[in-house]
Amino acid sequence: MTELLTFALVGLGMGAVYAGLGLGLVVTFKATGVINFAAAAMGAWGAYTYAELRSTGDLVLPVVFVPDRVHLTDRVAAAPAAAIATAAVVVLGLAIHLLVFRSLRGAPALAKVVASAGVMLAIQSLIALRFGVAERVAAPVLPRRSIAIGGIAVPEDRLWLAATAIGISVVTALWFRHSITGLAMRAAAENELFVALARFSAHRLAAVAWALSSAVVGVISVLAAPVVGLNAADNTLLIVPALACALAGRLTAVGWTVAAGLALGAVNSEITYLSGRSWWPSWAANGAGYALPLFGIVAMLALLGKSLPTREKLDGAGLPAVPRPRFKPGYAALMSAAGVVLLLVTADRIRFGVITSMIFAVMALSFVVLTGLLGQVSFAQAVLAGAAGFVLSRLAVSAGLGFPVAPLLAACAATGLGVLAGIPALRIRGAQLAVVTLAAAVAIEQLVFRNAGLVGVMNLVPAPHLLGLDLGVRSGTDTARLPFGLLCLAVLVLAAAGVGNLTRSATGRRFLAVRSNERASAAIGIDVARTKLLGIAFSSFLAGISGCLLGYSKGSLSAESFSTLLGVSLLLFAYLGGITSVGGALVAGTFAPLGIAFVVADGIVGTSSNGYQLFAAVALIATAVFNPEGIAGKTRQDLAALRRRLRAGPRHADTADAAAPALTPKSAAAAETPPPLPVRGESILSVEHLTVRYAGVTAVDDVSLTIRSGQIVGLIGANGAGKTSFIDALSGFTPCTGGIVLDGADLDAQPPHRRARSGLARTWQTMELFSDLTVRENLLLAAERPTPVSALADIVHPARGHADRTSDALLDLLGLRAVADAHPAALSLGRRKLVNVARALAAEPRMLLLDEPASGLSAADTRALGRVLRTLADQSIGILLVEHDIAWILEICDVVHVLDFGRVIAAGPPADIRTDTAVLSAYLGARVTGDSPPQREEHLR
Numbered sequence: 015m016t017e018l019l020t021f022a023l024v025g026l027g028m029g030a031v032y033a034g035l036g037l038g039l040v041v042t043f044k045a046t047g048v049i050n051f052a053a054a055a056m057g058a059w060g061a062y063t064y065a066e067l068r069s070t071g072d073l074v075l076p077v078v079f080v081p082d083r084v085h086l087t088d089r090v091a092a093a094p095a096a097a098i099a100t101a102a103v104v105v106l107g108l109a110i111h112l113l114v115f116r117s118l119r120g121a122p123a124l125a126k127v128v129a130s131a132g133v134m135l136a137i138q139s140l141i142a143l144r145f146g147v148a149e150r151v152a153a154p155v156l157p158r159r160s161i162a163i164g165g166i167a168v169p170e171d172r173l174w175l176a177a178t179a180i181g182i183s184v185v186t187a188l189w190f191r192h193s194i195t196g197l198a199m200r201a202a203a204e205n206e207l208f209v210a211l212a213r214f215s216a217h218r219l220a221a222v223a224w225a226l227s228s229a230v231v232g233v234i235s236v237l238a239a240p241v242v243g244l245n246a247a248d249n250t251l252l253i254v255p256a257l258a259c260a261l262a263g264r265l266t267a268v269g270w271t272v273a274a275g276l277a278l279g280a281v282n283s284e285i286t287y288l289s290g291r292s293w294w295p296s297w298a299a300n301g302a303g304y305a306l307p308l309f310g311i312v313a314m315l316a317l318l319g320k321s322l323p324t325r326e327k328l329d330g331a332g333l334p335a336v337p338r339p340r341f342k343p344g345y346a347a348l349m350s351a352a353g354v355v356l357l358l359v360t361a362d363r364i365r366f367g368v369i370t371s372m373i374f375a376v377m378a379l380s381f382v383v384l385t386g387l388l389g390q391v392s393f394a395q396a397v398l399a400g401a402a403g404f405v406l407s408r409l410a411v412s413a414g415l416g417f418p419v420a421p422l423l424a425a426c427a428a429t430g431l432g433v434l435a436g437i438p439a440l441r442i443r444g445a446q447l448a449v450v451t452l453a454a455a456v457a458i459e460q461l462v463f464r465n466a467g468l469v470g471v472m473n474l475v476p477a478p479h480l481l482g483l484d485l486g487v488r489s490g491t492d493t494a495r496l497p498f499g500l501l502c503l504a505v506l507v508l509a510a511a512g513v514g515n516l517t518r519s520a521t522g523r524r525f526l527a528v529r530s531n532e533r534a535s536a537a538i539g540i541d542v543a544r545t546k547l548l549g550i551a552f553s554s555f556l557a558g559i560s561g562c563l564l565g566y567s568k569g570s571l572s573a574e575s576f577s578t579l580l581g582v583s584l585l586l587f588a589y590l591g592g593i594t595s596v597g598g599a600l601v602a603g604t605f606a607p608l609g610i611a612f613v614v615a616d617g618i619v620g621t622s623s624n625g626y627q628l629f630a631a632v633a634l635i636a637t638a639v640f641n642p643e644g645i646a647g648k649t650r651q652d653l654a655a656l657r658r659r660l661r662a663g664p665r666h667a668d669t670a671d672a673a674a675p676a677l678t679p680k681s682a683a684a685a686e687t688p689p690p691l692p693v694r695g696e697s698i699l700s701v702e703h704l705t706v707r708y709a710g711v712t713a714v715d716d717v718s719l720t721i722r723s724g725q726i727v728g729l730i731g732a733n734g735a736g737k738t739s740f741i742d743a744l745s746g747f748t749p750c751t752g753g754i755v756l757d758g759a760d761l762d763a764q765p766p767h768r769r770a771r772s773g774l775a776r777t778w779q780t781m782e783l784f785s786d787l788t789v790r791e792n793l794l795l796a797a798e799r800p801t802p803v804s805a806l807a808d809i810v811h812p813a814r815g816h817a818d819r820t821s822d823a824l825l826d827l828l829g830l831r832a833v834a835d836a837h838p839a840a841l842s843l844g845r846r847k848l849v850n851v852a853r854a855l856a857a858e859p860r861m862l863l864l865d866e867p868a869s870g871l872s873a874a875d876t877r878a879l880g881r882v883l884r885t886l887a888d889q890s891i892g893i894l895l896v897e898h899d900i901a902w903i904l905e906i907c908d909v910v911h912v913l914d915f916g917r918v919i920a921a922g923p924p925a926d927i928r929t930d931t932a933v934l935s936a937y938l939g940a941r942v943t944g945d946s947p948p949q950r951e952e953h954l955r
């Protein structure tokens with residue numbers, strides 16, 4: 015018991031570090047919305063600066079070429095050294111704000127995550143360059159005597175550290191709550207405009223937040239340097255437990271963050287103690303402490319996360335557009351031939367660089383699928399590659415399996431692992447997903463890859479042989495044999511062709527739809543969870559394949575082959591190259607660690623891997639700030655601009671809207687030609703006692719109605735009456751009580767995508783079109799019904815079919831043919847409304863729920879839309895129409911329901927509604943219009 019208590023108290027030292035770093039994260043996030051992945055690296059810079067001041071009296075500067083250190087005095091005492099080191103961290107934090115995040119204020123989440131991870135790698139490389147890679151010890155700052163507490167001897171510095179963390183948290187919490195700047199900072203994170211109106215400069219507030227968080231991080235890192243030790247990579251990865259603590263405080267609560275930090279430190283220390291016991295499982299002897307933050311983070315985020323984002327949280331990943339050019343066999347043959355020539359004309363180190371680039375290009379393709387197409391951020395792809403590598407070694411050495419069975423099985427194992435790990439991550443999005451995958455990478459690296467009991471010490475990967483042919487990478491003095499190079503090239507060509515096909519296919523469109531808007535995807539019948547898992551499976555397979563090739567290229571594997579920081583840098587390189595395109599993956603491979611660009615740079619200027627990583631990290635930050643489409647994207651844009659100039663005939667999608675005819679009576683009339691014989695009058699949708707409650711508000715109150723085939727049913731009511739909530743409840747986007755039956759089937763327990771597939775289609779008041787896809791593709795998505803088999807076939811050959819015909823017919827019906835290839839953003843509001851309707855129709859629904867489809871349409875277009883809706887209803891579907899244009903509703907609907915504060919106050923044919931006194935007084939009551947009853951009746955005509 016005494017020992018348990020001793021270890022818990024000793025653990026408070028590390029706990030204070032987690033708490034202090036977590037606090038720094040909270041302060042930056044609260045004020046700027048940035049998750050600062052570089053916080054621990056910044057702290058490490060402070061700790062190294064302190065150690066150097068104490069040992070040599072030199073102040074090391076974070077610059078590379080100019081004088082890199084200033085000699086202050088021969089011996090700097092503890093207090094001034096700690097103060098100077100903390101100030102250095104503050105300066106670093108301000109520089110990061112000014113140079114990076116100030117420009118990224120309005121940028122999408124992914125750009126901020128990537129930039130923040132780039133800063134983390136840049137500082138880590140800078141530390142290695144400036145201070146060396148050897149582990150160091152820092153001279154003590156705090157007293158290190160042991161003091162006795164209730165008979166337990168505890169090092170005094172641990173208690174001081176815990177007290178410092180608690181003290182800082184109290185001051186910070188008070189400052190946020192009571193100071194004007196603190197209040198303004200919290201407000202700025204939510205709405206910069208209001209804060210600007212209150213005459214606060216958002217920039218200055220952000221700068222204060224960065225200075226404050228850097229000071230917190232600096233103080234705790236410097237004070238704890240002798241306890242933590244100095245190792246650039248390990249110190250940088252302290253960000254993971256710090257993130258776990260910050261998430262325990264939901265990135266905003268100072269007190270919870272510090273409490274979680276101290277608790278985590280104590281528990282980790284207990285684990286260290288207990289893992290020495292005989293009963294502790296040997297496989298968990300190392301790294302169990304690293305798994306703890308991961309479990310905490312995943313559990314917390316999965317519990318708090320939602321399977322679909324809410325109405326208010328609709329920001330997409332903000333990724334650049336995905337180019338989806340036609341497959342050009344000539345271009346593919348040329349690129350493959352260039353690869354062969356490159357392998358033929360190079361040898362040894364240079365050829366090995368080319369081969370490494372090819373392997374990392376396959377890895378970058380896995381990012382193109384996962385992040386570029388699907389919008390999911392992951393720092394754990396290197397871990398999947400590693401898993402495949404280690405499995406390959408086992409399969410080849412222990413099971414004696416050969417090529418290509420062993421690598422294919424190993425890649426399948428990585429796929430299984432990726433999908434398994436992806437399941438809890440389904441409810442986690444954006445920057446939080448980056449946090450989880452980083453934590454997972456650290457946990458798996460420590461718990462599995464560094465665990466000799468699990469993966470062995472020497473993981474040999476024997477050379478691949480096929481039909482008696484040696485495809486191995488080396489033989490004798492030849493360290494980069496041509497056959498292995500050709501093997502890697504063949505794999506890269508197949509992978510690139512597969513990913514290229516995917517981008518053009520129905521499956522690729524689904525990925526893009528999920529990336530663009532998960533709610534709208536579910537509303538057209540896309541199973542968002544399954545689509546994400548499919549994308550995770552594809553990308554994990556590619557990561558696994560690249561891991562196997564890496565294994566073959568190295569001959570034996572260790573944990574260092576697939577470190578977490580390598581995983582981070584691979585995502586950054588993929589982003590740098592261009593994360594949304596196959597071309598980007600090739601560029602990423604070219605610049606990847608130990609790839610051809612590195613080998614060439616090394617040959618010319620003799621760069622170190624840390625110097626190269628620093629250079630790459632800086633290039634990446636510049637990419638995130640200035641050119642989010644990456645090198646490939648920028649090159650593509652420049653080439654396209656050049657081609658346009660040469661042809662001298664600029665044609666932009668945004669001109670399409672102006673050129674397009676409006677929804678003319680003619681096009682609507684065309685749709686009126688012979689409707690198929692309807693089965694009229696049977697009930698399609700039956701709603702019983704439907705009630706929707708939000709916290710404190712009953713938005714829909716005990717509503718029952720029936721909609722029959724051939725009927726257009728109107729739903730009207732003042733703003734906030736509950737109309738959208740009613741549609742949200744019917745389509746499964748908001749929880750409700752009551753019964754919903756569609757075509758005799760109970761929908762109550764069905765998720766949104768199943769309701770859509772059962773024949774319930776909806777439009778959105780806010781439209782929620784897929785901005786990354788063209789108008790035609792928006793429609794195609796809703797019309798397509800892919801299966802797992804067709805998803806696999808899409809990799810080989812993207813098919814066309816029934817969906818194209820349905821979409822074309824709808825484009826004609828709604829007069830959208832001229833804008834079919836434009837993106838929604840290039841269209842007028844009215845036309846986007848029509849696309850919204852067309853997309854709902856593309857699913858060939860039995861029941862159509864339309865939320866304000868006519869707002870933004872001209873009077874003529876509104877009338878024409880009415881005729882289209884009548885035609886559709888006549889084809890035996892049911893339509894529920896929510897609109898504020900009452901005259902129009904009364905003109906085209908068969909039955910109208912009127913909502914007031916969530917309750918139906920009148921229902922019946924338009925003629926009855928026009929004269930209903932309850933409607934007249936509640937809907938157009940004197941309190942609103944001041945009209946006399948006859949005048950109010952006039953409003954309804």
Ligand SMILES: Nc1ncnc2c1ncn2[C@@H]1O[C@H](COP(=O)(O)OP(=O)(O)OP(=O)(O)O)[C@@H](O)[C@H]1O
Binds near residue numbers: 708732733735737740
């Ligand atoms: N997610 C939510 N959380 C809490 N209250 C909500 C939420 N969504 C809607 N409400 C409230 O429920 C009520 C009904 O809102 P709803 O948007 O359904 O009305 P509406 O009739 O569609 O309004 P409008 O015509 O302006 O679109 C309003 O009081 C609204 O503030």
